[in-house]
Amino acid sequence: MFYNPAMAGDRDLAVALARARFGADTRRSSGWEVAAATGVRGLRLLHESAAFKSFFLTEANDEAAQVLARNAARFPGATTEQRDGRVPPTTGPFDYVDVDPYGTPAPFVAGAIGAVRPGGVLAVTATDMMVLAGVQRGACERRYAARPIRGRLSPEGGLRILLAYLAREARLQGRSVRPLLSYTRDHHVRAFVEVNIAVAAADPVDVIEPETWGGPSVGDQGPYGPLWLGPLFNGDLVGELSLPPSAARVKETETFLVRLREESDADVPFYYESNRLAGELRLRVPPSLPSLLGALRGKGYRAARTHARPEGFRTDAPRPVVETVARSFEPS
């Protein structure tokens, strides 16, 4: 039976998002968890956010579906069904749909997008990081129709490939997606996106050509993508996220939320790391993160730490400015 305690902090974030987005203690919204296993994710959302009136949980495996039904029986508003989550139920559409399967979410995405009410939220986890982060490049091209980034920026590259994939699948159904909160964490990536009737504006999805790319080094094996190159966060919503009273990982979730709030002020694609910059510029001493952030902000640029790496920072400063600032701290 699948139950992963390492995802407890991840579920805390889902509860925080549901409370902020749908209103804690409103009990108005409807949800569907597509591949629910024991039901811990959907049932926590139903019970702890109190934003949902009803939550439907589906699970294909025989044994898991029986455990799911027993667990859900204790929670008013929860209903379960043993079924293939790739096929949306007729009881939709839902305000919130959560796709948290093993490995790739790709087989579930089309059905899930179609099952979200316009203005609702789709949450998607991908754990196939060998594929999304480029160890299995051919598989990434086949599964997501995108060329992955290798190296330290590869998890964020994978997240941006997933977002581009969601955007493409949504367009096929006359819909569009806009990220509310998307992040890389441990060995997975996760995106919460708002789903709407397609907007006329094109999606910020593009290929990165290393020769013309002006941001942090992504390697020279490009072109990379197509990648989502728009924001990862809806800054207003991220500003409203708060630690759920029921959080299972209090310290971890609080720290993560603080970091996301800071990061949403400099929500640009990819991040620099001081020691990597120092290596690329042949500096003797990597500049400290606070001094780099302070100097960039002092020049009027946005700059913030990122959840993706403890020593990473995002900035909208052009790369030559970042390099000049980094060099300015080199002891003479």
Ligand SMILES: C[S@@+](CC[C@H](N)C(=O)[O-])C[C@H]1O[C@@H](n2cnc3c(N)ncnc32)[C@H](O)[C@@H]1O
């Ligand atoms: C990673 S687990 C789900 C974990 C759960 N979301 C949580 O937070 O604990 C994936 C589950 O998807 C189920 N599954 C696999 N294929 C499925 C399908 N086509 N439809 C519904 N469930 C499926 C598996 O049996 C397994 O229990």
